[in-house]
Amino acid sequence: MADVEQPPTLEDLPVLQVDGLTKRYDDLTVVDRVTFAVRAGQTIGILGPNGAGKTTTIHMILGLVTPTAGSVRILGRAPHHDRGALEQVGFTATYVSLPQTLTVRENLRVFARMYGVRNAEDRITDLVERLEITHLADRPTRHLSSGQATMAHVAKSLLASPRLLLLDEPTASLDPHAADRARRQIRRIAAEEGLTLLLTSHNMKEVEEMCERTLFMRDGSIAAEGTPAELYERFGASGLEEVFLTIARNEEVV
Amino acid sequence: MAVGAGVRADVRPSSWGRISGVMLRQMYLYKRTLHRWLEAVYWPVLDITLWGLLSRYIADTDPSSRIGFGLLGALISWDILFRAQQSVSVGFLEDMWSRNVLNVWSTPIRAWEYVGGTVLVGIVRVALGAVIAITIAGVAFGFNFVVEVGLPLAPCLFALLLMGWSVGIATTAAILRLGQGAEELAWALGFLFQPFSAVFYPVDVLPAWMRGIAFFVPASHVFEGMRGIVLRDAGFPARELAWAFAIDLLYIAGAAWLFSWSLRQVRQRGLLSRFGE
Numbered sequence: 001m002a003d004v005e006q007p008p009t010l011e012d013l014p015v016l017q018v019d020g021l022t023k024r025y026d027d028l029t030v031v032d033r034v035t036f037a038v039r040a041g042q043t044i045g046i047l048g049p050n051g052a053g054k055t056t057t058i059h060m061i062l063g064l065v066t067p068t069a070g071s072v073r074i075l076g077r078a079p080h081h082d083r084g085a086l087e088q089v090g091f092t093a094t095y096v097s098l099p100q101t102l103t104v105r106e107n108l109r110v111f112a113r114m115y116g117v118r119n120a121e122d123r124i125t126d127l128v129e130r131l132e133i134t135h136l137a138d139r140p141t142r143h144l145s146s147g148q149a150t151m152a153h154v155a156k157s158l159l160a161s162p163r164l165l166l167l168d169e170p171t172a173s174l175d176p177h178a179a180d181r182a183r184r185q186i187r188r189i190a191a192e193e194g195l196t197l198l199l200t201s202h203n204m205k206e207v208e209e210m211c212e213r214t215l216f217m218r219d220g221s222i223a224a225e226g227t228p229a230e231l232y233e234r235f236g237a238s239g240l241e242e243v244f245l246t247i248a249r250n251e252e253v254v
Numbered sequence: 255m256a257v258g259a260g261v262r263a264d265v266r267p268s269s270w271g272r273i274s275g276v277m278l279r280q281m282y283l284y285k286r287t288l289h290r291w292l293e294a295v296y297w298p299v300l301d302i303t304l305w306g307l308l309s310r311y312i313a314d315t316d317p318s319s320r321i322g323f324g325l326l327g328a329l330i331s332w333d334i335l336f337r338a339q340q341s342v343s344v345g346f347l348e349d350m351w352s353r354n355v356l357n358v359w360s361t362p363i364r365a366w367e368y369v370g371g372t373v374l375v376g377i378v379r380v381a382l383g384a385v386i387a388i389t390i391a392g393v394a395f396g397f398n399f400v401v402e403v404g405l406p407l408a409p410c411l412f413a414l415l416l417m418g419w420s421v422g423i424a425t426t427a428a429i430l431r432l433g434q435g436a437e438e439l440a441w442a443l444g445f446l447f448q449p450f451s452a453v454f455y456p457v458d459v460l461p462a463w464m465r466g467i468a469f470f471v472p473a474s475h476v477f478e479g480m481r482g483i484v485l486r487d488a489g490f491p492a493r494e495l496a497w498a499f500a501i502d503l504l505y506i507a508g509a510a511w512l513f514s515w516s517l518r519q520v521r522q523r524g525l526l527s528r529f530g531e
Contacts, residue, residue: 023524025523025524030524055527056524056527059524059526059527062360063359063360063521064356064359064360064521064526064527065521065522065524065526065527066518066521066522083362083363083364084267084362085362086360086361086362087265087267087362089360091356091357091360093356095353095356096353096354096356096357097352097353097354097357098352098354098357099279099282099283099348099349099352099354100352101282101283101286101287101352102279102282102283102286106282109278110275110278110279110282111275111357111361112263112275113271113272113274113275113278114271114272114275114276114358114361114362114363115263115265115267115271115361115362116265116266116267116268116271116272117263117264117265118264118265118266119261119263119264122261123261123262123263123264125261126260126261127260129260130260140286156357159263160263160265161262161263161265192260193262
């Protein structure tokens, strides 16, 4: 019998496909023809100096910023035209905050409704337990430390068992111990739930620890990408920090 | 593939779910913040007490005059419009103040669902203030607003609510577009309509140029109709209500367009991100 080409299924699609993504404000180009794909279960890190375009890229993926050109597809759906695409996406960042007067549990209930989580109470109880913040669940978020608030934000981003988790500098405001703890929890839950992760960071250790591939952005473009081993070899570096400095200083990029 | 995961989320997204999320967030705010209760209860009580005393003074001066009752009814009705407007615009401000805007807009929520949630919470808030004001007017000042206006009260108040919501949506659109510096609009814009709404005086009192503008303010038709009932025992204000609802529809359509345009603009200009700063 002749081979019949099967149409691609949802599982065949990259969880995230970014093609030629560009953002210009008048004469200023902040993201320039960025293209990459993230496959199911991958953890990809975006590194780059301030103003490299990392956060704008994340915001375009989330539909918070409209691209000037290019496209974003989340499991084949374009969030700029189809907000349902965001049902599969969890997001947290160091610069957002949950309403301070509400307790952690109340905030999670609110977002559970927004994402359509029917078993909200069970999911919340389970998440706060796995993130080890059960004792904080009924505390107003204004009484949380930065580390505790980060874990509450992570719980919010995980509520709907998303396929894609976007973390924009998730540990930027944390001390090394709290950041390490947060990273461990996120990695564990990502593994348990089969999550696909895209995270931005200034923290080389974080990216080395968590990501199998790294995109280096500079001046809005992807200046280099690859696995840590590929990048070390290409830049003759012993760590991502050296790679980062080479790229940030605009030295020769292979 | 998930390995050893705990409880997975059973996700069945719906518009109502997202609307109820916006409502729940506002309800929790009321549960946890005393000053929101003060705002919902304190101002209606204070206003109705002051104006009730004024109406009593007018009645003492001229026992045949019903102007005092007219003023009380106008105050209660204006408060309903103003609170409806505030519930929408302050609902958005709450998210802005708590740096929650990006959290909300990174969910699958649609613009109309967000606005719908704030409108529905507003109904509860407006109803609470109105019940308190109507009760005080009846018990303390002998003005039974519901009986005085009768059947037309429901469509009159609904026409005012529609105007309040549309001004609230337009205000939110302006804050969204102009940023936190424009938050005063949440309080100021509603009052801009007050002189043209002929709340406490007939439209005839207005100078000609203001009468021209007042015609395009739904509240002016509603207040004319209600004044006719309370002061002159006029019948059902069908003509006034028809104008009010027709202009309300234009207001709602205009406000919805403005909100949608503002959201598009802030997304194109990357301005939504500033609400996270």
